[in-house]
Amino acid sequence: MDRIDLHAHSCVSDGMDTPAELIAAAAAAGLDAVAITDHDTVDGWDEAASAAAEHAIALVRGIEVTCRHQERSLHLLALLVDPSEGTALAQRLASLRASRVTRAQRMVELIAADYPLTWEEVLAASTRDGVSPRTLGRPHIADALVAGGVVPDRSAAFADILTRSEYRVDNEEYPAQEAIADIHAAGGVAIAAHVLSGARVRGPKREVGDRLESLIAAGVDGFEVDHREHDDAERALLREIVSSRGLIGTGGSDYHGSGKPNQLGENLTTAASLAAISERATSTTGVLHP
Template sequence: MIDLHAHSTRSDGRLTPGALVARAAEAGVTTFALTDHDTIDGLDEARTAANTHDITFIDGVEVSVTWQRRTLHVVGLAFDRGNAALTEGLATLQQVRRDRAKRIAAKIEKLGVADAWSRAQALAAAGQITRPHFARLLIEDGVCRNNNQAFKKHLRPGRDAHVTVEWASLDDAVAWIQGAGGIAVLAHPFGYGFSAAWRRRALAAFAQAGGDALEICTGTTDRQQEITAARDAAQHGLAGSAGSDFHAPEQFWLGLGRLRALPGGLPAVWHDPRFPGADAAN
């Protein structure tokens, strides 16, 4: 069982890298990638846990991209973590994230949240400060009832606590990953709220940038979406990938490794020669 997209406390997940891998093992996952947002800080802990649980571990990251004034996510798999261009690029994105977090903190303090910056730092602990941390503060201080309301009313684009930033370019993200010997995957094509036309434009731009694969099966896709994504991938000569995009145990509607098989005929990213154990992964 394969799951190539999941998050830990090093970004916006709720489980530590070690606990996340243990949960994946309990779910029967045999090949697993940790893909935290714009950071590889959790990979060592996750790999140690994977060795304990006899899981094939794949180094991963999810790179934030600005394209056509919209945000895309490109998952990198099986790269050299020591590559200078990749590590420098991720360091730049981490600084963008810190600057954004300070600006969000100032905005939600105006909404009635006390000491937002210091409290967000405490929630993030060793990881990065992300929008879900601010959502938790909005809930704790009674400004919002739940996470969905926090994003819908305050944190999503166009709302009063949203902060627009410039992430990596699509070309740079793909180049960083491939320059480090890795595989570039466009994540969750149905997860951006795009129309069908914009989804196709984004995929075409990704293919033109030299991307390798498209995430077909996720924790929230239905079979018709997966068939559509597989057709789109084939049109652009892209392989297919699969990942739950797991963040927290509270996501009862999805689970680690709970993914359908890729639609027939589409080459799988885990058969790419760059993928560790390519012939053995199934």
């Protein structure tokens, strides 16, 4: 096992591939193991598990949990969690998904005052091969704007319309400290994803250090070190922190299918890190080996 990618999305959130297509693509990319980490849902897990058995690739089941930390959005990779509906994590995610739909509908109303856009177009643009996403969000509004010819691609939508303050609608918030505790209570491992992306433009070095320290204090198990939004210096800083603090460092592509340039396997996790994740997890979810 030396090609392990621990961050990928399917169309049950904002990826373009079905879970089965994602697994087939991971096998075709020569990966030994891949993680399915859709935003705030486990809906793709079963289909991914069947496909992983078929393609003889190891599967790590996870969720990319949207939360809030120090007044900024934070993504936590919740790996090997118990997927049952009874956990505090599952209940909180169900409530977040519902609030995201309300938020997306309100944003569409605001944007529709200035651009040709309807809620039906957002739903149509987000459905792939008959699969509707469980987590609706701004990427799907972007897809509808692309389909309607308003903008050329998702990036253009995010560079302007979707980030304008007049269309802003705030999301229900999940504090990171609570999310980490809920992930642990569900037997999973919490890795802060692309935690330094944009840090250079967002704050001085001291603030970056504070952010990382407060996540460690909140019980985070590790950091996603190798991610396309981290430059060499940021990766070196994170690598130093995980090794000196006994944490886990991971790498992942954050693959979303053809909608984004991220390629499966472009950043990898070591077998030792995956073993450490398996050891820390206390759920019965486990890594699925072919």
